[in-house]
Amino acid sequence: MTDEKTATFLVTEAGDGSAILSDVSDAQVHTLSENPGVEKGDVLEATVSPDPPMGVTYSVVEVEERKEIPVEVSDESPTPQAVEMAEDLPEGDLATTERAGVGEVHVLAVPADGVEDAVDDVREDSATVARAARIGIARVEIRYGEDFLSVRYLP
Known part of the structure; x- marks a missing residue:
């Protein structure tokens, strides 16, 4: 025990x-x-x-x-950094980088017809909140492009 x-x-x-x-x-x-x-x-x-x-x-x-820890979908476009990360990313792959300051950015390449489903999956996945809690983050923001989404772990 x-x-x-x-x-x-x-x-x-x-x-x-x-x-x-x-x-x-x-x-x-x-x-x-x-x-x-x-x-x-x-x-x-x-x-x-x-x-x-x-x-x-x-x-x-x-x-x-x-x-x-709120997980919100933003109406804003992905950042230039996220767009660059997604450019040569094969479908289904994930790229990560640290944010300037505190936090992380994850970019996930998805099929163009699966972006909405992927956004919903990430928003509803308890692992998203668990990761944010583990790295000491206050909120999570999801932005998306034509064939990728960007998950921003923000202070």
């Missing part, structure tokens, strides 16, 4: 009686024996402790911070 764990968690499921947290650093899943008032999509800087006697469920000991 493990001791208390302090980490950044993404709430992947939440109901009246319990919630499921995923550690954004190691993807370890922690099922809470009761919901301390969190909602799906919340990001917590928290400490959890295994419940006796078996340690298969956890309780939240302390929440240092609770926040939501």
Whole structure:
């Protein structure tokens, strides 16, 4: 049985009686024996402790911070940097770069007829929020071109 764990968690499921947290650093899943008032999509800087006697469920000991990381689709055009990154990128491939300052930019080449679906997939994917939480980002912005999308992890 493990001791208390302090980490950044993404709430992947939440109901009246319990919630499921995923550690954004190691993807370890922690099922809470009761919901301390969190909602799906919340990001917590928290400490959890295994419940006796078996340690298969956890309780939240302390929440240092609770926040939501919005993932929004922008009406703005992709940046020149993103367009350049996408130019020779084979369909299905991903290119990444650090932003000037804080954050990252990911460019994903997709079929021209699949851009809208790809935007929806990235916006709804919990991995997008988990990555943002892991790198300490406040919001995620998705921009798109004819055959690619740009995912900007912003402070």
